[in-house]
Amino acid sequence: MYAHENTKNLFIFLFFLIFLSVLRVRTREKFHVYFSLNCLFIKRRKKITITDIARLAGVSIGTVDRVIHDRGQVSPETRKKILKIIEKAHFRPDILASVLASKKKYRFIILIPDSQEDSSFWKAPMAGMEKAIAEISHFGIEARYLHFDQFDTASFQKQAHKVIQSKPDGLLFAPVQYRQSVNLVKSCIRNHIPYVFVNSNIEDMDYLSYIGQDSVQSGYLAAKLMSLGLIADSEILVVNISKQIANHRHILKRNRGFEKYFTDHPDNKIRIKTINIENTSQEFVDLTLEAVFKKSGNINGIFVPSSRVYKVAKYLAGLKTKIRLIGYDLIEENIPFLENETIDFLISQKPVEQGYHGIMALLNHLVLKKECNKNIYLPIDIITKENLNYYLEY
Amino acid sequence: MYAHENTKNLFIFLFFLIFLSVLRVRTREKFHVYFSLNCLFIKRRKKITITDIARLAGVSIGTVDRVIHDRGQVSPETRKKILKIIEKAHFRPDILASVLASKKKYRFIILIPDSQEDSSFWKAPMAGMEKAIAEISHFGIEARYLHFDQFDTASFQKQAHKVIQSKPDGLLFAPVQYRQSVNLVKSCIRNHIPYVFVNSNIEDMDYLSYIGQDSVQSGYLAAKLMSLGLIADSEILVVNISKQIANHRHILKRNRGFEKYFTDHPDNKIRIKTINIENTSQEFVDLTLEAVFKKSGNINGIFVPSSRVYKVAKYLAGLKTKIRLIGYDLIEENIPFLENETIDFLISQKPVEQGYHGIMALLNHLVLKKECNKNIYLPIDIITKENLNYYLEY
DNA sequence: CTGAAAGCGCTTACAG
DNA sequence: CTGAAAGCGCTTACAG
Incomplete structure (x- = not known):
């Protein structure tokens, strides 16, 4: 009987233990749920590392690294096995650790027109590039500028030669001179230098990315703004100011878009x-315009x-008469005329972002081996006296 | 004589050696210059690290770390000495190494209106937030959303309570309900929770940053667009559609800007x-407008x-008659009307970037302890049928 | 073809 | 108050 009692007590005790452990689990779960609800942050599962993959595959991390970077x-067989495990575990290498451990330096060259010409457009893309370069400096990136005179093909060719000579890891460039740019692209392909276009595009080349505007559509939009509240039978002047209009394709595209609107x-x-x-x-511009205005009075x-x-x-x-004037780009020289409403609208092409996204x-x-869009079309911004300030700050 | 010859030869040999070494230096320099010119990349001086600072100060890196993070x-004396050396050497800790070594996790809460209401505006800021969160995920950041019904103050208060309960490291929120938001801000201050405003602002509070538009000026711009080619003596209708107009200050500001333009x-x-x-x-909107149109015919x-x-x-x-219509925001519901030109202009406030820059x-x-602007005013975009597509993609 | 070890620049206990 | 050591997740020679 005593023995029986003892056994009974033992059982009770055991049950009590089990009960306790159940309770503990319960409490823990409850706590977990409570925690989740109140803290709103789900416990993130431990990050998987190259070491985990190596352990799962039964190899060293060196071998996993070789597979990851395909070297x-x-x-x-080992390769296949590791690849499978990586896939299953959704493993992504930690880019921070990778950059820290790697001594690899990337050298980018930026080939764009200089700003001292009569239009200061390129200051803005450069500001964007500087911003991007600063942000990504810890990735071991060095960038150097190479400038050319956009109306001087020889100056472009000289700089293009330097690009090829220095064999950069990547090239960001503005193919504003059509024919010369095509040649540079061909050299890049021969020398395995990857390249990205900003501002203007050469559609039929196999570039990494293009960042810029849809030039045709921007002209189309300009025409729409021109037509707002316009008297019927008006005459409109399109003025191309450029030393080599035929070699500046994006300007021709804007013309095309403008005309298309009125055809539509x-x-x-x-x-x-x-x-x-x-x-x-x-x-010369003054003289030319004067001559035109003499001929036709109702522009x-x-x-x-x-x-x-x-x-x-x-x-x-x-x-004396008010004539609606529409042009491009929020450069310094245009600002006073926008402010006094001589210029009614400027079409802007996000020059800062062109530079930023280019880098x-x-x-x-x-570096990041990340997929991204081949063509990054930036918005076609409409700038007036009233919203001008917020495009400057931005 | 032989000895002399030998000495002479020795001298010649020595001179030759010196000559060679000079040549080598020359060649090297030349090579270096050549290298610099052609490669365009100046040899960057070795990056200074916490170890360098420790060595210069004659202490261990642990002590330097304590000084850097002010713990x-x-x-x-040691502190002062180290600080001085850091200053002189222009030392900046490597953020990548810091994040990698640190196990610190940051918990952000995002408190914004939900999108299922009759206006899907908040989808876009969320997209921007998602983009930012993905980009910075390797910094050990976890973010959770908390949504509320912007026309229901009780729903906001419930969620605001949760925010305080979970004590996040940072809060990003849209203070669309003025009075309730002021209360939340006060709680945040009491609980030392830093916060950033998006979309609308409470000027007199001491927030970290505000990211959004200048509402008054956006109304002013809308008025300018309204006035383009408008017949004199026109009547213009301003239609506020909102359950609690008095509590939605940014809408009132837009009204004010609109009216100001015509006063000016x-x-x-x-x-x-x-x-x-x-x-x-x-x-109800239909009925109200019908009544208004019956009364005054020349809107x-x-x-x-x-x-x-x-x-x-x-x-x-x-x-049947064409009436110029101007509104806000490129949300799904507005797109068809912009396309068929029932809506002439939409004023947009970069909703995606609001979210992105907020995070x-x-x-x-x-995390980065970087200075940035308190008020980040985003551009006031003008959207028409013609540039619509490039704002969608972007 | 594979693994062990040192190192990237920092942080974090721990020991004194 | 201070230092030595281990470790973050990777890469890079080097040895076998």
Whole structure:
């Protein structure tokens, strides 16, 4: 009987233990749920590392590393096995640890027009590039600029030669001179230098990425803005100011878009007159415009498909009649004319972001090995006197 | 003589050696210059590390680390000495190594309205937040959303309570309900929870950052667009569709900006009529507008200072006369009406970037300890049928 | 073809 | 108050 009692007590005790442990589990779970609810942060499962993969595959981390970076010297079977485990575990190497351990340096070259010319457009993309370079400096990236005169093909070719000579890991460039750029691209392909386009594009080349605007559509939008509240039977002037209009394809595309709008909307009954000014000096622009205005008296609007719209604005500022003026790019020279409403609208192409995303595209392709869009079309911004300030700050 | 010859030879030999070494130096220098010129990359001086600082100060790296992160337990003299050396050497700790070594996790809470309401605006900021969260995930950041119904103050208060309960390291929130948001801010201050505002602002609070638009100026711009090619003596309708207009300060600011433009430009001779629709159902909007249109026949433009402009567009689509319609935000519901030109202009406030920069502001303040602007005003974008597509992709 | 070890620049207990 | 050591997750010679 005593023995029985003892056994009974033992059982009770055991049950008690089991009960306790159940309770503990319960409490823990409860705590966990409570924790989740109140802290709102689900306990993240431990991050898997290259060591985990190595253990699972029964190899050393060195071998896993070889597989990850595809640098050979691994038997096909081992390779396959490791790859499978990586896939299953959704393993992604830690980029921070990778960069820290690696001594690899990446050298980028940036080949863009200089800003001292009569249009300061390129300052903004450079600001964006600087921002990106600063942000990613800890990835072991060095970047150097190479500038050229966009109206001087020899200067471009000289710099293009330097690019090839220095064999960078990546090239960011603005193919504003069509023919010369095609040649550089061919050299890059021969020398295995990956390249990204900014600002203008060469569609039929096999580039990594293009960052810029849809030039045709931007002209189309400009035409829409031109047509707002326009009197029927108006005459509109398109003024191309460029030394080599035929070699500057993005300007031609803007012209095309502009004309297309009025073809699509024939009810506007607009007459478009296009003039090309190949001498970009202010005096020549003034003289040319004066001659045009003498001939036809009822010009209601002017479209300048480049940042040099301020040259036309300077001329118009002397006139008495208000003529709607639309141009491109929020550069310093254009700002006073936007402020005094000589220029009504500027079409802007996010120059800072062009630069920023250009550098980031190189980083993504070459360092982070991340997929990204081949064509990154930036918004076509409409800038007026009223929203000007918030595009400057940004 | 032989000896002499030998000595002479020795001298010649020595000279030759010296000559060779000079040559080598020359060649090296030349090579270096050549290298620099052609490769365009200046040899970067070795990066200084915490170990260098420790060595220079004659202490261990542990002590340097204590000084860098100001966690005490260092004698004032040692501290001063180390600080001086850090300054002189322009030492910046390697953020990558720091994050890798540190096990610190940051918990962010994002408190924003939900999207299932009758306006899907908040999808875009969330997309931007997701993008940022993905980019910075390797910094040990966990983020959780908390949503509320922007027309239901009780729902906001419930979620605000959860925020305080879970004591996050940082809070990103949209103070759309003015009074309730002020209360949450006070709680945050009491509990030492840093916070960043997105979309709307409470100017008189001491927030880390505000990311959003200048609401007054956006209304001003809308008025300018309204005035383009408008007939004199027109009547313009401002339609506020909101259950609690008095508690939604950014909408009131847009109204103010809109009216200010016409005060500043009295030559337009515009009459503005404002109506508030507090029941946001389509039927009620239709009925209200119908009543208004019956009374006054010559309404030439309508301004809706919120994303609910599509409700007015639905009504106008049934009318024969073309009325200029301007509203806010590129949300799904508005797109068809922009495409068929019932809506002429949408003012957009970079919703994706609001979200993106909101998260980044928290990262900069809390993790990277980087200074950044208190007020980040995003551009006031003008969207039309013609540039719509490039704002969608972006 | 594979593994063991040192090292990247920092942080974190722990010992004194 | 201070230092030595282990470790974060990877890469890189080097040895076999």
